């Protein structure tokens with residue numbers, strides 16, 4: 001078993017508007033509860049983003065900070081190097097958009113993204129996508145049931161060759177382009193529009209994400225914690241699908 | 244519109260308002276305000292001729308700062324204000340209808356204004372002073388992002404150079420907006436939530452915060468304050484004013500500093516303003532102490548991460564904490580922001596997780612290692628507390644819900660009839 005697991009919250013001061021930094025807290029704790037030693041790093045513009053970590057979590061943010069984050073991450077390409085070494089990456093909303101091939105800047109003009117995901121994000125001319133989002137991953141992620149989250153964005157994300165969706169949208173908009181799907185998956189990198197944070201709403205999705213890098217993981221034996229997770233999970237999914 | 248028609252519209256709105264209030268289904272401003280604006284679209288500008296206005300806006304502390312300001316100024320002016328906290332166009336319109344005109348030169352409006360409505364309402368009134376408190380994430384499903392609001396404030400102030408601004412120089416987004424004004428009084432009112440402030444609104448770089456202030460590499464930096472706060476002392480241009488507030492928390496001393504800034508601009512005696520402010524002990528039910536079955540409950544409202552940081556300062560050492568979270572339209576429908584609140588502060592206390600979104604809160608508390616009990620009903624949770632002192636903290640609708648229940652109106656039809664009966668016969 002690996003001695004120490006390094007978890008990086010990527011530029012939370014820029015991409016932390018929608019509570020997504022909770023994902024890094026949840027990843028760290030679910031590793032610690034399984035006996036791993038965890039080093040949680042909050043990477044900012046001054047410290048830079050390390051390329052030697054095991055897990056990377058990127059969240060959503062406002063248009064200006066989003067573009068700044070994209071510029072910064074393109075400099076030394078720490079994320080691409082980490083992914084090549086086998087790291088896992090979760091990117092939400094604005095974080096997902098900048099890891100595609102292009103996204104829309106605050107001046108409404110397209111900008112180059114990092115190209116990790118094969119996708120392009122355009123600006124949707126209709127109403128903003130705001131509300132509960134339900135995503136069905138089918139059999140793509142063993143042990144992961146239907147997922148819920150909250151979306152809040154103006155983007156439409158077009159998936160290109162090589163990147164498959166995270167799942168089919170059962171409620172809400174998700175990528176809002178062509179067949180109703182959400183997010184993107186390529187190798188150990190996963191993108192989605194689900195806030196909540198998504199790992200708080202969907203702990204099995206979190207454990208699947210961890211197992212992508214660490215292989216099989218035992219269940220967590222903190223009953224109080226897992227009960228609260230389950231109650232929240234079923235409450236949300238019942239309420240949203242009944243509406 | 245002719246005068247007679249306007250008068251009919253106003254009378255209609257007043258009638259609806261008294262109906263709403265006597266039924267106990269609201270504070271009586273929003274619905275009649277909406278009807279009024281529909282019937283008489285120019286109502287705000289029409290009814291505010293030669294009424295100078297002070298507007299108070301920001302994400303947090305609008306209602307409390309407005310209450311403090313209203314009290315501080317009421318010795319010198321005949322103040323019209325939106326006492327119930329209805330702070331959009333409908334609420335302002337309605338407050339103007341209820342206004343009583345007295346001696347010329349003594350009338351003044353003091354309004355709290357929703358941050359998104361400030362440019363629109365500020366242009367319709369005879370605005371003399373605008374106080375800008377802070378900007379941080381709140382109801383992201385309804386209100387646009389903070390940087391957008393700051394730009395709109397900035398354009399509004401640029402178009403209205405006659406307005407004097409009283410602004411919090413510790414918040415970079417507020418400074419960005421206030422810089423467009425021709426005259427600014429800077430108040431060091433503090434900043435307790437930094438996540439929305441790190442990214443420079445001028446250049447997009449990262450702002451450096453230190454004990455002495457903040458600065459970006461592009462040169463954008465904290466203006467030096469005209470008014471400063473140190474514990475209970477507010478210094479106005481170097482002159483110390485001792486504050487002896489009945490309201491709890493350091494944040495309320497900062498709010499009173501903004502109010503003193505407004506008094507300074509209006510040339511009102513600061514000592515008597517301070518004395519007046521010290522008499523306020525609750526604001527629209529907030530900060531109030533109520534007795535519930537042997538428990539002494541402090542009622543606190545907190546709607547977002549920045550508000551929570553202030554609440555931690557008011558929770559007593561020996562107090563149990565009952566937290567209620569809803570996600571209705573008025574709360575914002577996405578409680579993801581709970582993950583931006585440092586709930587670790589509550590470690591070691593008896594804590595109850597309540598409200599419609601008690602499980603979202605419960606998961607968050609688990610990861611903060613705060614042991615707690617889930618009890619969706621906040622009143623039941625208060626009764627179950629093991630301590631005499633209890634701090635109840637609710638977000639908007641969960642706070643109103645408990646307040647209504649304590650007033651004997653539980654929102655049901657039976658409760659409605661009962662409270663109506665109490666009003667008529669009791």
Ligand SMILES: [Zn+2]
Pocket residue numbers: 443444445446447448459460461462463
């Ligand atoms: Zn700058």
